[in-house]
Amino acid sequence: MSVDGLLSQKLDLTEIAFEAAPHGYLLLDPDFTIVNVNRCYLDLTGSHRADLVGMNIFEAFPDNPEDPTADGVRNLRLSLETARETQQPHAMAIQRYDIPVRDGEPGDFEQRYWKPLNTPVIEGGAVVGLIHHVEDVTEQIVLQRDQAIRWRSAQKLHDLALWEYDHRTRTAFVSRPFAAMQGLADCEGTMSAEVCFEPILAEDRAAVEAAFAEAAQQPDHSAIAFVHRVVLPGGDQRWLSSHGELVRDHRSALPRFLLVSNDITETKRREVDLARAVEERDALIVQKEALLGEVNHRIKNSLQLVSSILNTDARRAEDREIRSRLMDAASRVNAVTSVHEMLYQSNEVSSVAFGPYLRDLCDTLAAGDAQAVQAELTCDPVEVRLSADKAIPLALMVNELVANAIKHGLNGxxxxxxxxxxxxxxxxxxxxVSDTGKGKAETATPGLGTRIIDGLVAQLGATMAAPPDPKGHTVTVRVPIEPT
Structure with missing residues (x-):
């Protein structure tokens, strides 16, 4: 067989395959004029070849004039233009596109749902035509209506809504729950991005667009997530959280996004209320700390005045016993005063660094009675923060134990x-607290200092022991604490 014969046979076979294809196909020129149509497409649309070949596709299949929401022409044109300009196949979302009833009354249209795929035919680097492939999914849509009703009920129950977005053509296919959630008119179907995104707060809209633009460059099934605010027709704001994936209907198709959104307005409001409550709490804490600081300052001043009066009376007292008791009382007041002074001077108003405080207290005691009897007083504290209700009794206890050590342990x-x-x-x-003396005689009558120490041990829930010490006398107090 000659080359011409082989070519002729090959062309005949191609034409036969095109005609016998199980799906509907139109062959369009770059201006969207119908060049050829196969049998399946004619059957799907109820058309005759003579009705279509040579006509522009949008003249052959105009929008239904009785449907003011019809957008089939617009969306199909965008898809075809995208495939022509990018030289890549473009898969459209399921599209309602009513078709004329060819053998009916003029102006009669039949409701149909389609799943179109538009593929460019490229020769020599230029687009010389487009293959318009369609699947009639009307029956599937009808069969899925019951399921859709159940799904919408579930969406209402769980506050979820589905939608699709084609970044290339800037078209969105929205469910009725999403339209309501987004503050759109009561509708379901395909719409432009401008209409879909119009209710989004202006300062959030750019972020949403940027999220889609960035995700569109990622591999198939990449995740996308964003949060945005919408302004409802009445002026109220609503927070929506959206999550989805980038998908393609086949390997070389342009991407689109499948998303689910839910209304998180109440969660956001609770977050705002919680943040406000935390701010109010922090403000109250600051006020409380300032008040406690002022209280500690005034208590310190009052105790210093008491201590000054006691010391003055002690110096004037002629009786040694009275003078000693007044000086002991002044020492106890000073121990408490020091705690309040440290609380006032530090940023903490309810706890004190007990290590530095104990050193200061021991320095004061060393310069007082201990110096008077030429006794050496050493201090080795652990670093720990204690609450004021622990620090003050412990300060008084140290004061009494050191005083007892000087008076009774060292015995003068x-x-x-x-x-x-x-x-x-x-x-x-x-x-x-230990000393190198012999300690207080066992037969001695307990004095005021001993009774004060016993009361402080009980107040702290502590235990006290005086184990045998061959080098002198030691008192050990075990105090339960929760370090702050």
Whole structure:
């Protein structure tokens, strides 16, 4: 067979295959004029070849003039133009596109749903035609209506809404729940991005567009997520959260997005209310701390005045016993005053760094009664923060234990040593006060200092022991604490 014969046979076979294809096909020129149509397409549309070949596709299949929402011509034109300009196939979302009833009354249209795919025919780097492939999915849509009703009920129950977006043609296919959620008119179907995004708050719209533009460059099935605000017709604002995936109907098709959105307005309102409550709480805490600071300052001043009066009376007292008792009382007041002074001077108004405080207290005691009997007073505290209701009783306890060590342990002798230390054992603070004296006689009557110490031990829920010490006398107090 000659070459011409082979070519003729090949062309005949191509024409036969085109005609026998199980799906509907139109062959269009670059201006969208119908060049050829196969049998399946004629059957799907109820058309005759003579009705279509040589006509512009939009003249052959105009929008239904009785449907003011019809957008089939617009969306199909955008898809064909996209395939022609990008030289890439473009798959459209399911499109309602009513078709004329060829053998009916003039102006009669039949409702149909289609799944179109438009593929450019390229020769020599230029688009010489387009293949318009359609699947009639009307029956599927009808069969899915019951399921759709159930799905919409589920969406209402769970506050979810489905929609699709084609970034290239800037068209969106919205469900009725999404349209309501987005503040659009009560509708379901395809619309332009301008209409779909128009209710979005202006400052959020650019971010939404940027999210789609960035995600469109990613591989298939890449995730997309964003949050935006919409302004409803009445002026109220609503927060929506959207999640979806980038999909293609086949390997070389241009991408589109399948998304689900839910209304998170109440969650956002709760977040705002919570943030406001936290701010109010923080403001109250600041006010409370300022008030506590002022209270500590005034208490310190008042106690200093009391201590000054006691010291003045002690210096004037002629009786040694009275003078001693007044000076002991002034020492106790000073121990409490020091805690309030440290609370006032620090940023903390309810807790104190007990290590530095104990050092200051021991320095004060060392310069007082201890110096008078030439006793050496050392201090080895652990670093820990204690609440004021722990620090004040402990300060008084150290004051009394050191005073007892000077008066009874060293028994007025000179050159002795007194050691004050603290340590941590689990959730307990261990206070130890030891001296090189012999301690208080067992037969001695408990004095005021001893009774004060016993009361403080009970107040702190502590335990006190005086284990045998061959080098002198030691008192150990175990105080349960929760370090702050």
């Amino acid at each position: 002798s000179t050159g002795g040593r007194i050691a004050v230390s603290t340590s941590l054992e689990g959730e307990a603070l261990i206070l130890s």
